[in-house]
Amino acid sequence: MRVRVLGAYGAEGTTARPSAFLVNERTLIDAGSVGGALEIGEQLSVEHALISHSHLDHVAGLAFLTETMALSQAPRPVTLHAIGPVVESLRSSLFNDIVWTDFTRIPSPEKPVLQYRELTEDAAQRVGDLWVTPVRVDHTVPGSGFIVHDGTSGLAYSGDTGPTQALWDAVKQCPQVRAVILECSFPNRLAPIAEAAKHLTPELIASEIDKLPSHLPVWIFHIKPLVFDETVAELKQICGERVIVVEQGKTYEI
Numbered sequence: 001m002r003v004r005v006l007g008a009y010g011a012e013g014t015t016a017r018p019s020a021f022l023v024n025e026r027t028l029i030d031a032g033s034v035g036g037a038l039e040i041g042e043q044l045s046v047e048h049a050l051i052s053h054s055h056l057d058h059v060a061g062l063a064f065l066t067e068t069m070a071l072s073q074a075p076r077p078v079t080l081h082a083i084g085p086v087v088e089s090l091r092s093s094l095f096n097d098i099v100w101t102d103f104t105r106i107p108s109p110e111k112p113v114l115q116y117r118e119l120t121e122d123a124a125q126r127v128g129d130l131w132v133t134p135v136r137v138d139h140t141v142p143g144s145g146f147i148v149h150d151g152t153s154g155l156a157y158s159g160d161t162g163p164t165q166a167l168w169d170a171v172k173q174c175p176q177v178r179a180v181i182l183e184c185s186f187p188n189r190l191a192p193i194a195e196a197a198k199h200l201t202p203e204l205i206a207s208e209i210d211k212l213p214s215h216l217p218v219w220i221f222h223i224k225p226l227v228f229d230e231t232v233a234e235l236k237q238i239c240g241e242r243v244i245v246v247e248q249g250k251t252y253e254i
Contacts, residue, residue: 001023001024001149001150001153001154001155001253001254002023002024002025002251002252002253002254003021003022003023003155003181003251003252003253003254004021004022004023004025004250004251004252005021005221005246005247005248005249005250005251005252006020006021006022006028006033006034006036006037006038006061006248007019007020007032007033007036007037007061007248008221008222008223008245008246008247008248009221009222009223009224009225009228009248010057010183010185010199010221010222010223010224010225011057011224011225011226012033012057012225013225013226015248016225016228016248017032017033017036017037017248018032018033018056018057018058018060018061019032019033019057019058019183019221019222020032020033020034020037020058020061021157021181022038022046023130023148024129024130024150025042025045026045026046026047026048026128026129027046027047027048027049027050027127027128027130027148028046028048028049028050028061029050029052029146029148029157029181030049030050030051030052030058030059030157030159031049031051031058031059031060031061031062031065032056032057032058032059032060032061033060033061034046034061034062034064034065035061035064035065035068036061037249040068040072043065043068043069044068044069044072044074044075046065046078047076047078047079047128048078048079048081048127048128049062049065049078049079049080049081050081050082050127050132050134050146050148050157051080051081051082051086051090052082052086052137052143052144052145052146052157052159052160053086053089053139053141053142053143053144053159053160054086054089054090054093054094054141054142054143055141055160058159058160059090059094062078062080062090062094062114063094063095063100065078066078066095066101066103066106066113066114067101067103069103069113069114070103070106070107070113073107074113077111077112077113077114077115078113078114078115079115079116079117080114080115080116080117081117081119081127081132082116082118082119082134082144083118083119083121083134083136083142083143083144084118085142086142086143086144087116087117087118089141089142090116091104091116095114104116119132119134119144120134121134121135121136121144122134122135122166122170124147129150130148130149130150130154131148131149131150131151131154132146132147132148133146133147133148133170133174134146135147135166135167135170136166136167137158137159137160137161137164137166137167138161138162138163138164138198139159139160139161139162139198140197140198143159143160143161144159145157145158145159145161145164145167146159147167147170147171147174147177149174149176149177150176151176152176153176153178153254154174154176154177154178154254155177155178155179155180155181155254156170156171156174156177156179156180156181157180157181158180158181158182158183159183160183160185160198160199160222161183161198161199161200162194162195162198162199162200162204163200163204163207163208164208165211168208168211168212171212171213171216172213177216178216178217178254179216179217179218179219179252179254180212180216180217180218180219181219181221181246182200182205182208182218182219182220182221182243183199183200183220183221183222184199184200184201184202184204184205184220184221184222184223184231184235185197185199185200185201185222185223185224185231186199186200186201186224186227186231187201187202187227187230187231187234188201188202188203188234190227191203191204199222201231201234202231202234202235202237202238202239203234203238205218205220205235205238205239205243206238206239209239209242209243217242217243217244218239218242218243218244219243219244219245219246219252220235220243220244220245220246221245221246223245232245
């Protein structure tokens with residue numbers, strides 16, 4: 001399984017793109033940045049998008065991806081996969097003909113460039129060439145993490161979350177998981193903000209790691225660009241070699 005980091009951050013900066021990962025060139029895991037990382041031909045190859053929750057830094061790229069697909073007369077739609085509350089949020093609050101065009105009707109309702117699929121929670125479902133299990137996490141809006149694998153190897157993706165448990169319990173039941181992609185948004189001094197926003201800090205990351213099987217590497221994403229260096233330094237001091245901070249633009253093999 002190939003995992004390309006399109007956007008590694010929890011916000012946007014001159015060299016920082018919001019969170020998005022591309023698996024095997026066809027499936028997005030979140031879509032904070034798509035057009036800023038992929039050429040037109042690469043965008044048109046995307047068939048699926050797994051969306052953890054409705055916040056802008058995880059979905060903004062969908063708006064421009066669907067526009068590109070419509071203008072390029074894409075041969076197939078992109079299917080947005082998410083748990084029910086997330087599908088409803090995107091339908092009513094983003095692709096609603098107010099904030100952005102409802103691309104489930106463009107170029108026609110019979111052949112749109114965007115379609116939705118509601119995923120069943122805590123159950124493995126086929127998405128293209130992958131198996132996907134959404135598991136609820138603890139954030140300020142409804143959201144899930146995902147366990148994604150191809151039958152042989154795969155990953156667990158936290159999405160945005162505060163301290164959680166159900167996702168890690170599911171990881172322990174899935175031997176195909178080879179790595180965990182885990183959010184960390186703020187340094188420890190901003191713990192009150194992290195608690196209110198239901199995000200993680202390096203100290204909280206250490207506690208989450210204790211809930212995971214010891215052999216799994218932990219890949220960190222979603223650090224806010226303004227506090228990136230401070231947060232990375234704390235992660236290295238507290239967690240050591242158990243964690244790595246993913247590099248934007250890099251492709252990882254699992």
